[in-house]
Structure formats: C-alpha cells, structure tokens
Amino acid sequence: MPWRLAKFALSSRHPEPRMFTRHERLKSAYDVVIIGAGGHGLAAAYYLARDHGITDVAVLDRAYIGGGNTGRNTTIIRSNYLTPEGVRFYDESVRLWQDLSQDFDLNLFYSTRGHFTLAHTDSAMRTMRWRAEVNKHFGIQSEAVDAKAVAEAVPMMDLSCGGHSPPVLGALYHAPGAIARHDTVAWGYGRGADRRGVEIHQDTQVLGIELEDRGSGPAVVGVRTNRGRIATRRLLCAVAGSTPGVLAMVGLRSPIYVHPLQAMVSEPLKPWLDPIIVSGSLHVYISQSARGELVMGASLDPYELHSTRSTLDFAESLSAHMLELFPFLSDVRIVRQWAGMADMTPDFAPIMGKTPVSGFYLDSGWGTWGFKATPVCGKTMSHTVARDEDHPLIRAFAFDRFARYALTGEKGAASVGH
Amino acid sequence: MKILTCPINGPRPVSEFAYGGELREMPDPARATDAEWTDYVFNRDSAPGVKREWWCHTSSGVWFMAERDTVSDIVLRTYLYSKAPGASA
Numbered sequence: 001m002p003w004r005l006a007k008f009a010l011s012s013r014h015p016e017p018r019m020f021t022r023h024e025r026l027k028s029a030y031d032v033v034i035i036g037a038g039g040h041g042l043a044a045a046y047y048l049a050r051d052h053g054i055t056d057v058a059v060l061d062r063a064y065i066g067g068g069n070t071g072r073n074t075t076i077i078r079s080n081y082l083t084p085e086g087v088r089f090y091d092e093s094v095r096l097w098q099d100l101s102q103d104f105d106l107n108l109f110y111s112t113r114g115h116f117t118l119a120h121t122d123s124a125m126r127t128m129r130w131r132a133e134v135n136k137h138f139g140i141q142s143e144a145v146d147a148k149a150v151a152e153a154v155p156m157m158d159l160s161c162g163g164h165s166p167p168v169l170g171a172l173y174h175a176p177g178a179i180a181r182h183d184t185v186a187w188g189y190g191r192g193a194d195r196r197g198v199e200i201h202q203d204t205q206v207l208g209i210e211l212e213d214r215g216s217g218p219a220v221v222g223v224r225t226n227r228g229r230i231a232t233r234r235l236l237c238a239v240a241g242s243t244p245g246v247l248a249m250v251g252l253r254s255p256i257y258v259h260p261l262q263a264m265v266s267e268p269l270k271p272w273l274d275p276i277i278v279s280g281s282l283h284v285y286i287s288q289s290a291r292g293e294l295v296m297g298a299s300l301d302p303y304e305l306h307s308t309r310s311t312l313d314f315a316e317s318l319s320a321h322m323l324e325l326f327p328f329l330s331d332v333r334i335v336r337q338w339a340g341m342a343d344m345t346p347d348f349a350p351i352m353g354k355t356p357v358s359g360f361y362l363d364s365g366w367g368t369w370g371f372k373a374t375p376v377c378g379k380t381m382s383h384t385v386a387r388d389e390d391h392p393l394i395r396a397f398a399f400d401r402f403a404r405y406a407l408t409g410e411k412g413a414a415s416v417g418h
Numbered sequence: 419m420k421i422l423t424c425p426i427n428g429p430r431p432v433s434e435f436a437y438g439g440e441l442r443e444m445p446d447p448a449r450a451t452d453a454e455w456t457d458y459v460f461n462r463d464s465a466p467g468v469k470r471e472w473w474c475h476t477s478s479g480v481w482f483m484a485e486r487d488t489v490s491d492i493v494l495r496t497y498l499y500s501k502a503p504g505a506s507a
Contacts, residue, residue, distance in 0.1 A: 244464035255460040303437035306466035306489045313433070346460060402460040403453070 019191055020065070023199045029231040030058045030199075032385055033223055034238060035206050035246060037061035038070040039182075039371065040363050041238035042189035043378020044385065045198045051379075052386035055197035058232075059190075060225060062205035066186030069240045072308070072340030073371040074263050074285060074297045075182045076276055078115050080135050080142045080174040082127075085396035086349065086410050087138045089376060092393060094176055096375035104188035108180045109290050114275040115177020116150060120166040124281065128172035141175040149173065153275055161324040165282055177276050179287050179295075185374055201227070209235065209249040211357065218250070220359035236361045236385055238377075241306070241341025243364040250357045254364075255402055256343045259300040260307065261368050262314045264337040266329070268292035282321040294332070296322060300342060300368065310337045342367045347407040352381065352397040353390040361385050362399060419491045424475040425482050425498050438472030441483065441499075468494065 032048060034041045037059045048054040061067070077097055079090035101108045119125040128144045135142035147159055150171050159168040190200055210222035210229075220235045237246050241258050273288040283299045298318040301311075315337055323330055344367040345351060351365035363381045366373070380391035390398065396408055423429045440463065445454050463469075466489045473484050473496070485494040 244462075245466060248465045253457065253461040253463070255462060257462050257464050304440075304464070304469070304471075304488050305491055307491060309491070403456050405456075 019187060020194050020200055023201060026058065026201060026204070026225065026227050026230055027199075028229070031056040031232070032234045032236065033057070033230055033232040034059045034236045035061075035223075036068070036238040036240070036242075037065045037186070037190065037200055037202065038068045038238065038240065039066065039185045039189065039374035040070075040240075040366070040377045040381070041236070042066075042186055042193055042200070043374050044236055044238065044363065044381040045193040045200075045378075046189045046196075047378045047382035048386060049193055049196035049198050052382055054386055057193070057198045058230065059193070059198060059200045060204040060206060060223075061200075061202050064202050065190050065200065066183050068242075069340040069342070069366070069370060070186045070374070071183055072261075072263070072338055073182060074287070074295050075179045075289075075371060076115070076278075076285065076287065077110075077178040077180060077372040078174055078276075079140055079176065079372075080115065080117070080131055080172060081410060082131050082134060083349075083396075083408050083410050084134065084138065085408055087134060087140060089393050089397075090372060091138060091140055092379075093373050093376035094178075096379065097178065097180065097372075100185070100188065100375060104184075104192060106184060106188045106191070108184050108188065110178060110180045111290065112176060112178045113287065114153070115174040116145075116153065116171040116275055116277050117174070118150070118168050118171045118277065118279040118281070120161070120168060120279070120281040122169070125170050128170065131172055135174070143173050144170060145173045146170045154273065154277065156272055156328065157277070157325055158327055161282070162327060164324045165321075168279075179276065179289065181290075182371060185371075189374075189378065206246065206249075209246070209360070211250060216358070218357045220250075220357060233359045234361070234385055235359060236363060236381060238363040238381070240364070240366050240370060241343050243343045243362075247362075250355075250360055252355060252357065252360075252399075254351065254399070255346050256351065256365055258304060258306055258341050258343055259302075260305050260309070260339040261297070261300050261342040262310050262318075262337065262339040263295065263297040264310075264315055264318065264334050265289070265296065266294040267333045267335050269294065269332065277325070279321075279325065282324060284318060284321045284325070286322065286326075293335070294329075300344070301339075306341060308339045308341060310339045344368075346402075348410040349408040350377075350394075350397045351399055352377070352394040353384050353399065354388070355399045365397075419486075419493060422473065422484065422493060423496050424478070424480055425496055426480045427475055427478055430475065434475060434477050436474045436476050438474055438481065441470040441472060472499075 208224040276287040278285040345365040
C-alpha cells in the first residue's frame with residue numbers, strides 16, 4: 001500500500017476533500033425537491049443552482065448516485081433523430097456535452113467516434129436518406145453513405161452478414177456520434193451542485209407525496225420519506241423506470257410502460273473499432289470503450305418487468321447477431337452483463353414538463369434514449385421548475401400530448417428493434 | 419421466468435410465447451367520453467405488482483390469461499379467458 005494512502009486511512013482528519021458532502025439529516029423544508037440522483041436529476045440540480053440561483057434544493061435517491069439507468073446504458077451520444085422537435089432537442093444536448101469536461105473540471109472521456117446506423121434493406125436506406133435530409137436542414141452532420149464507405153471505416157465487418165441476414169447496403173453516417181464515461185456524468189453534475197449548496201441524500205426513499213387542493217386543482221405541499229417529512233411546493237421526478245410508481249402517488253395515469261433493457265461488455269481487446277455501429281435489423285449496437293471492452297446492447301426485453309435481472313437468452317441472441325457482423329469475435333469472452341428498467345412511451349419521445357398537479361414536474365419517458373439527453377434535460381427542466389413554465393425545447397413532449405392526439409413520430413430513430 | 423404453463427399444452431419454454439399486454443376492458447365506444455376513450459387508448463397501469471395479462475402460445479395459437487408478479491417475474495396461475503358472468507376473468 002502506498003504510504004500516502006496508509007496515512008489517509010489512519011488520519012482522522014481526512015485531509016483531502018471528498019467528492020460529495022454527507023448530510024446527516026434532512027431539513028424540514030426545501031425550495032425544490034428532486035427525486036432521483038441520476039444524471040438527469042443531478043443535472044437539473046446543477047443548472048438550478050448555477051443558472052437560476054436556486055440552491056435550497058434536496059436531491060433524494062433510494063439507492064446511490066448514478067446507480068440507475070445513468071450507470072446502466074451504453075453511453076452513446078448522438079443527435080441524428082427524425083422529427084424536427086427531436087433533432088433540435090438532441091442537438092442542443094450534443095453541444096452541451098462537448099463542453100462538460102471543462103465545466104466540471106473532470107474528465108468525462110468524451111470521445112467523438114462517428115456513428116453508423118446500418119441499412120440492410122431498400123426501405124431502411126430510404127429512412128436513412130430521410131433522416132439525413134432532416135438533420136442537414138437543422139445543420140447537423142449526417143449523410144447517407146454506401147456499403148463501400150462502411151467497409152472503409154470498419155474493415156473488420158462482414159457486409160454480407162455471413163448470408164444469415166440481408167447484407168449491409170449502406171448506412172446513415174453521423175460524424176458527431178460520441179461515447180463518454182457515464183458514471184462521471186452523474187459525479188460531475190453532483191459535485192458541481194454540491195459545491196453550490198445543493199444537498200444530495202442517498203439511501204432516502206420517497207414513500208408518499210402530499211397534495212393539497214385549494215380549489216384550483218391539486219398542488220404539491222410535501223414529500224414523505226423513510227427519513228422524515230419534507231415540506232416543498234416544487235417537486236421534480238426524474239426516476240426513469242420507477243416513474244409509474246411515483247405517478248401513482250400523485251394520482252396520475254400515463255402511457256409509460258416499463259420493460260428491461262439489457263447490455264453487456266466483452267473482455268478488453270486491442271483497438272480495432274473506431275466508430276459506433278448500430279443495426280436496427282440485427283437489433284445490435286456496439287462500440288469499443290477507452291479500456292478496449294466492446295460495449296454491446298440490443299432491443300428491449302419482450303415483456304413488462306420491474307427488475308434489473310439479466311438473462312442468458314439475451315446474451316445468446318445478441319452474440320449470435322454480433323457474430324453475423326463480426327464473425328472473428330467468436331472466441332472473445334463476455335465479462336459483464338446487466339439490465340436497466342426502461343420507461344417506454346408509445347411515440348418513443350419523452351414526457352417532460354408541467355403536469356396537471358401543480359408543482360409536480362416530470363422528466364420521464366426516457367426509455368432507451370435518456371443518457372444522451374442528460375445535459376439538455378437538466379437545462380430545460382431547471383428552467384421549467386424555476387419559472388413554472390415549460391421550456392420551448394420541451395413543449396412537444398408535454399404530458400397532455402396524448403389527450404390531444406399530438407404524438408411525435410420518433411419511432412424510426414429512437415432505438416433499435418422496430 | 420423460464421417456463422410458462424399453457425392451459426391447453428402444459429408447461430413450455432417461455433421462448434414459445436408472445437406477450438399480449440395487460441388485460442384492459444374496452445369502454446363502450448358509443449358512450450365513452452373523449453377522456454375515457456383517451457385513457458383506454460394510451461394509459462397503462464404500469465406500477466409494479468400482480469397483473470392479469472394476455473399471453474399467446476405461438477406454436478399452437480392459444481391465447482390465455484396469466485397472473486404474474488411484475489417485480490419477481492413469478493407466474494401465479496394461467497387459465498383460459500372467459501367473459502361469462504361470475505367467471506374469474
């Protein structure tokens with residue numbers, strides 16, 4: 001053991017600052033309470049403190065910082081969506097991402113790799129051209145490329161898919177596609193918020209939400225937790241797969257449904273894969289991390305489940321599809337596998353902003369596309385909470401859009417598997 | 419869950435089944451208000467708990483009900499759907 005570490009362990013003064021301040025007890029009231037200390041919740045706390053001067057904020061988490069979907073995704077960041085609302089929103093997020101390491105003074109290992117969405121059929125190629133045109137219209141670098149361009153960028157890929165699936169005809173290439181170290185995102189936002197006076201309370205479970213109706217509809221007045229009651233009039237819910245449970249506490253129904261999304265990583269390999277590869281037809285996505293591990297994911301589990309168990313079926317079917325593209329991986333070992341609970345919506349867009357319960361703000365419906373949106377969610381939700389008015393970028397994602405039959409059409413670009 | 423019991427074909431591997439979603443009663447389209455109809459079309463009861471769900475044994479085409487705990491993934495029982503008065507489903 002190095003001498004410095006031994007001295008640190010033995011010292012009672014702990015001379016080096018900790019990442020976060022530990023608060024022994026909850027106060028009896030806060031300006032704003034945020035449920036969920038993941039990337040989204042902590043980002044909202046960070047921007048509330050930094051941009052809106054609201055620092056009397058408590059962020060509650062029933063487990064630990066970044067332990068939910070923030071730490072369970074495959075870290076892909078991109079903005080090549082299909083609808084104008086989606087493209088504008090995610091483009092702002094990519095822009096925020098690029099400066100985050102500077103903002104935090106913490107290395108996010110943000111790595112711009114380029115992103116290929118493979119097309120195996122003529123109709124998929126048509127969708128890629130459509131997405132490229134929408135993207136270009138909004139000034140985002142995307143283009144439809146042919147199979148030769150894919151082969152040049154990824155010489156190890158078997159474009160014929162071994163004859164088991166339709167061959168790769170081309171792709172949508174999105175140059176700003178990137179990956180980042182996901183835990184650091186939560187830690188960076190958490191530390192930034194903590195230093196500005198926000199309190200982060202881990203191991204604090206919300207048991208109920210207190211509402212009051214003074215004639216103008218229900219309004220939030222407090223939160224009951226396993227560590228006591230908190231009075232607050234502004235409550236932000238950023239809990240991904242646990243959203244339906246929290247909505248039940250305030251008596252709201254929503255179209256959100258929860259299916260697990262699994263992922264896995266291989267043993268570390270020498271660098272051979274620079275870009276991020278996605279194939280909707282094969283239901284796979286893959287990138288190589290800075291450590292050399294292949295980070296791989298597939299489509300949602302086929303039925304509703306509120307659990308983060310992982311299955312052998314998933315590892316088998318994902319591996320089979322991966323081998324169609326990269327047959328030489330057949331003797332590479334899988335070292336870890338995990339799952340997160342994805343809060344899906346019928347139109348593959350989030351549900352954000354104000355709700356029929358006054359003072360209850362929702363940042364949900366993040367399904368399989370939430371990590372890349374972390375910074376812009378923090379920005380827009382902090383604006384929404386501070387001013388009690390939906391940020392212009394999230395108006396298309398309003399809670400009441402289903403009642404108005406004003407759904408967004410993001411299904412073709414949000415994830416794989418459909 | 420690895421094995422699901424089809425009421426007709428008995429216990430079979432779960433890969434032979436397709437999930438059909440939670441059992442939901444359709445309101446009368448002629449009488450439902452817009453709000454009731456929207457609620458039926460979009461909203462789901464997605465909080466964790468024991469749910470009555472549609473499942474299909476795809477190789478024989480049998481649709482049936484399963485009562486399943488969506489936290490532990492344990493199936494409590496399966497049976498054929500029946501709308502007769504006094505029936506369990």
